[in-house]
Amino acid sequence: MTKAELHEKTFLLLLVLVTLAFGCVLWQFSGAVFWAAVLALLFAPLQQRVLLRCGARATLAALITMGIVTLIVILPLILAGLALIQEGALVVQKIRSGSMDFGAYFQQAMDALPQWLVHWMTRFGLDDLPAFQAKLTETVRAGSQAITAQVVHLTQNTLDFVIGFGVMLYLLFFLLRDGAALTARIKQAIPLAPAQKDHLFIKFSTVVRATVKGNLVVAASQGTLGGLMFWFLGIQGALLWGVVMAVLSLLPAIGAALIWAPVALYFLLTGMLWQGVTLILFGVLVIGLVDNLLRPLLVGKETQMPDYLVLLSTVGGIALFGLTGFVIGPAIAAMFIAVWTLLAKPEQPLAG
Structure with a gap:
């Protein structure tokens, strides 16, 4: 192996190690980075049109595009998420109180089955309806508890969510403003x-x-x-x-x-x-x-x-x-x- 080949292989190894290390540093915010990149890619044409109207002032154009993204994407998602949490909590409460009993719904459906179907189920050993109903009820109850646990987990990690959301918005601004130049540099580096x-x-x-x-x-x-x-x-x-x-x-x-x-x-x-x-x-x-x-x-x-x-x-x-x-x-x-x-x-x- 020549000295030049050794230098090249060492550099490639260093490149891989540094890239992996940088990925580990960003891993905690991988979701924020991913969605910032996706939103920047989606709204890049809008950013270009706004940039033309702003006289090539990239920062102002990125701020305007950010405002549009917030109004038509982020704000509706936040409102829908809040309504969903409220509705989900209400459904879980009804399940726990018994006013929404999936086991009873299942029993009503089973009672309405025609005799030939009941006979067919009995023939194949599927006639133990009380056990199946109890299993269904237990599954739904466990599912509701899991949903409740997720809501509690989300509430307890509100700070992490807010930080990740802030990172996404912050990164989205720079990707909108400098995305074209960053893409050109990445393309230039690919062999x-x-x-x-x-x-x-x-x-x-x-x-x-x-x-x-x-x-x-x-x-x-x-x-x-x-x-x-x-x-x-x-x-x-x-x-x-x-x-x-x-x-x-x-x-x-x-x-x-x-x-x-x-x-x-x-x-x-x-x-x-x-x-x-x-x-x-x-x-x-x-x-x-x-x-x-x-x-x-x-x-x-x-x-x-x-x-x-x-x-x-x-x-x-x-x-x-x-x-x-x-x-x-x-x-x-x-x-x-x-x-x-x-x-x-x-x-x-x-x-x-």
């Missing part, structure tokens, strides 16, 4: 051909924008529609269930149906036919139509990924990274496709 770097950066930004905007629009639409229908039908905790449907709608095709379908089935089994039929028709024709129309249009079309890959990468991303995985998963899948596409083009060199 790839200019055309390849442009392709990968464009692909990454397109996928992140499409995934966030598309999934949030679909989630907000399905959650709002589902919550309004639950409120119309007189179901307790309509706001809470609407938010749950919005979160579950991040799972393509099946998400919101995991909530409204069992409720519709309960209505049908207990003789509330018009409520059950109304909820099924609304769920299939309205809530389902939102997913079938908007998601391919807003996510699949822009990312140029097939629906099954969007589904797999979204579910896998959420399983690995939590809620932020609905962005990270499709982004990784898109970069996987982009890199292998570049590799399949021998006319484009892999290094510049």
Whole structure:
């Protein structure tokens, strides 16, 4: 090994170690850094338009863009979060007091089953309904206690949340103001051909924008529609269930149906036919139509990924990274496709 090669390998090792150490330092605020970067990427076009109107005064343009982001994104999320906490606490209180007894609801549904179905359940050893009811009640009670524990945990760590939120806003300002220059420096440091770097950066930004905007629009639409229908039908905790449907709608095709379908089935089994039929028709024709129309249009079309890959990468991303995985998963899948596409083009060199 020559002295030059030793210097190069030592420098690369130092680069890896310093990068890992810096990642460990920022790990506590990884969520804040991630969402600051996502918001900066989403609102970069708006920042450019504001910058043109401000006469190239980058700081003023970033402040104006920050104000717009706060009004249309951050403030509504805070208000929705406060309403959700209040609604969730009310539902937990009703479960504990017994006024909302899921075990009783289940028993009512079982009593309404036809005899042939009861006979079939008995044949396969599924007739121990009291034990199943007790298990369901215990599961719901444990779930409510877990929700309560999470609310208490969130309250006890309010300071950490406020600090993380402040870090996100602070970092978002600088990413809006200096994002273009920072991106140029990162692109310059990557040892790839200019055309390849442009392709990968464009692909990454397109996928992140499409995934966030598309999934949030679909989630907000399905959650709002589902919550309004639950409120119309007189179901307790309509706001809470609407938010749950919005979160579950991040799972393509099946998400919101995991909530409204069992409720519709309960209505049908207990003789509330018009409520059950109304909820099924609304769920299939309205809530389902939102997913079938908007998601391919807003996510699949822009990312140029097939629906099954969007589904797999979204579910896998959420399983690995939590809620932020609905962005990270499709982004990784898109970069996987982009890199292998570049590799399949021998006319484009892999290094510049």
